[in-house]
Amino acid sequence: MSRALRDNLRAYAFVSPWIISLLVFTAYPLLASFYFAMTRYTIVKPAEWIGFDNFVVMFTKDDLFWVAVWNTLYYTLISVPLQMAVALWLATMLNQSTRGIGFYRTAFYLPSLVPAVVTTLLWMLILDPRAGLANAALQAVGLPKLGWMYSAAWAKPSLIIISLWVGVGQPMLIFLAGLKEVPKSLLEAATIDGANNWQRYWRVIIPLLTPTIFFNLIITLIASFQVFTTAFVATATASGTTAAGPFNSMLVYMVHLYRQGFRYSAMGYASAMAVVLFIVLVLL
DSSP states (O other): OOHHHHHHHHHHHHHHHHHHHHIIIIIHHHHHHHHHTTEEOOSSSOOEEOTTHHHHHHHHTOHHHHHHHHHHHHHHHHHHHHHHHHHHHHHHHHOSOOTTHHHHHHHHHGGGGSOHHHHHHHHHHHTOTTTOHHHHHHHHTTOOOOOGGGSTTTHHHHHHHHHHHHHSHHHHHHHHHHHHTSOHHHHHHHHHTTOOHHHHIIIIIHHHTHHHHHHHHHHHHHHHHTOOHHHHHHHHHSTTSOBTBGGGTTOOHHHHHHIIIIISOOHHHHHHHHHHHHHHHHHO
């Protein structure tokens, strides 16, 4: 056996766990979803081939599907720009060499390390309409109480607030890394040319951050379409509401998919929903 072949076999041996896990936990479930999407499958019975019937039902007969699509789009159109703006602002504020800046960077990133279930439960206490800190603060300044998770009007904004707390840490860290890579020589040249801080930021820093902004946008956009844990825990915890919030106000796409698959055992229909989401994300 030649030395080159031995080196190749050794390399394949090191890579093989990743390849096996990719095939077993990603490729196979993906291909299986495409197959089950064309079947009537309830786990307890063998899959029955029905062609595109699941997709026909999804787009023409399932009213909750369109409710879930609207709720997800509402969440995406507000939460993604908000997360991007807050993350970029925080990264700009934290891109300094002052004393104690490491503490603040850690403090703002720490919420993203806390499990989403724990964070959601804590925010449920804060947003409790009867004894929560949020309403106590509103009353302290003379404003009326809000229903938050228990109100159809405020359920989705509440979900966005929680997701902002959970999700802003990672894009902030990426933006901070991008800001660190901006050449100081360009900023000094802009200053010599008479640019003020605002002009340097928008005409030098932001153009150089464009690849980082685009990367964060794609990652945040994909995550927003796949939002699940926060909405699921919030609706399961908020007593007095339906299984998807008041008037299905927090029935996002992934929660509806989960309910179809694991509450109603309609695995074929849930797979069809997963295929639609996969196609949308690929097109993005």
